[in-house]
Amino acid sequence: MRATVIDHVIVHGMTMAEAGLRVRPNLSRFPVATIIRAFRQHNRVERMPHRGGRVAIFTAAxxxxxxxxxxxxxLIRLREIRDKVIAL
Known part of the structure; x- marks a missing residue:
């Protein structure tokens, strides 16, 4: 869908609203503008992978x-745990 939107706007010269309606009936010009901006700035068609959340503090081991x-x-204390994990 994203490649089709880019094709309609850049190659065929449609407006963003026309391209959105052509690709999907309820797609407004705002998501189309986001797709075109990402294509022009970063030359990418795919979505960025999901990033977020907290980075793992510990390894699996x-x-x-x-x-x-x-x-x-x-009844082990956090200091003891820390010392044993750091020692390894």
Whole structure:
């Protein structure tokens, strides 16, 4: 759909509203403008991959180690966990 919108606007010279209506009946000119802007600025047709959320604090190995330590000793302190994880 994005490539078709770009084709209609850039190659065929349609307005953004016309291109939106031609591709999908309820597509307004605002999403079409976003698609065209991304194409002109970054030369990309695809959507950007989803980014967001928090970056992982621990690796999978560290997380497994922490879970095992807490299972072995439920009264372990955070300082002890930190020292053992950093030591590895």
């Amino acid at each position: 560290q997380e497994t180690l922490i879970v095992d330590m807490v299972r072995d000793n439920n």
